[in-house]
Amino acid sequence: MTGPDALRRENGIVLDAVQALLGLISSDVIAVAVLVEAHRVELTFWVRGRTPEIEEDVDQAVFELDALFSEEHPLIESRIHVGHPDPTMLGSYGRMIYWAK
Structure with a gap:
């Protein structure tokens, strides 16, 4: 799928991902990105530290x-990275849907 249909699909999935994250972003989350591919969606989380609560929130977001x-x-x-996103790699992460101040 290419062109307007692919963009419409990606936009819809990104909006759904934002909705799925409502209430799940804690102060330990630095950033979240959504990468949409033909048969796969990847949620990438950058966090201050990996904890059971973070893993539970990520699992809940996927659910x-x-x-x-x-x-x-x-x-x-889903993927969880400890630390900040690499600014030189932003394009490879998909769309950034959350980035803490």
């Missing part, structure tokens, strides 16, 4: 995003 899709949808994966 919430999954619930927002109708019947057939892409695989949803």
Whole structure:
């Protein structure tokens, strides 16, 4: 899928990801990005430290995003990085949907 349909799909998934994150962004989260591919969506979290609470929130975000899709949808994966996103790599992360001040 290319062109306007792909962009419309990506925009929809990004909006759903933002909705899925509501209430799950703690002060330990530095940034969140969404990478949308044909058969896969990746949520990437940058955090101050990896804790059971962070892992639970990430799992909950994946669950919430999954619930927002109708019947057939892409695989949803997540990654957690300790530290800040590399500014030189921003394009490879997909769309940044949250970045703490």
